[in-house]
Amino acid sequence: MAVPPPTRILRSAVGTVLTLLFGATLVLIGVILVTWIAPGGARDLHAYEAAPRCPAAPAAPAECRWTQEFTVSGVRLTRSRSESDRAFLTGADGVRRETFYDSRGPVLDALDEGDRVTGTIWRGFVTEIAAEGDSQKTQDAPADMRARGLIGALLTVPCGLLMTAACAWRLLRRRAVPDPTPGMVAALGLAFALFAGGLISPVLLGKNGENLWMVAAVWLPIAILMAAAARLYVTRKRAPETVTI
Structure with missing residues (x-):
């Protein structure tokens, strides 16, 4: 049986560290978008x-x-x-x-x-x-970069924080727990799912892909469904095995 990718990553110290760094980079990108780009994003417009x-x-x-x-x-x-x-x-x-x-x-x-x-x-x-x-x-016309910056932060910060937290959790518990727990695997899997959902949300909206509220309206249901799937995964993994006589 194939091992799920989040489990493979968390079983490798190098993979866990690299994924943690990637998550931290996503958070940093989101912070830059909110603090540096968004405030002056409408200046040219x-x-x-x-x-x-x-x-x-x-x-x-x-x-x-x-x-x-x-x-x-x-x-x-x-x-x-x-x-x-x-x-x-x-x-x-x-x-x-x-x-x-x-x-x-x-x-x-x-x-x-x-x-x-x-x-x-x-x-x-x-x-x-x-x-x-x-x-x-044309594409050379100035646009309101505030919306783009906030959308970017919405799509990078939540998944980046969760990715960083899951990997940090695994590294801290690596000696005490040889294999990653279902919670660790679910958290990292959810982080990847949120990242993918964030990438496709603006694409699904087409011309409205730069509207912050419409992107949020598409991304939020995806996030809720993915969170529910992660919770179900943990519940099933932690459920006691049924013994058939």
Whole structure:
């Protein structure tokens, strides 16, 4: 019978230490996201929203916003989650810009080569395109990083703390208890499950994957189900064996 991965890890001193360090790193990442990134995460967004219109086309990246006409010289839509959809825009000066997008609509999926769009330029980047009354932001548009930071902390701190606690518990009890207890195994298994659930929660929401409350609404039921499964595992392992006569 195959030994569960958490049990294999906890039976190895090296594996336990490495997993503890990984859990501590997850907690550190969450702390950094909350204390350093989240507080100033909307600074660029507020600067962009308050930026005035440029009086003339800027010769260098500027804090004001400038709009100009572009000709679409290519559109590449992908089905891969690891790649972004993109459009190539050529200005009147002949300069070709490559722009990336998180989704295909409402503008990108209607574009063909040779179409005209109006692009907004800020700090030297095309942050938005508009055509036929619709507009769409590019990946260079500033976003509210506060939500991203808090989501990151939600998905890393709980599993990191549990992972660190389970491994520390095992190391402290290693001499007294040769094999990891069901509680240790369940705690580490739950930590891994929470980490995996955290990774898939934003993916399941698609375009709403940056909404803190929606991510929490998906992650919390997963966490509850995994915690219940871990508790059931411990209960079954600790139940006295039934003797059949």
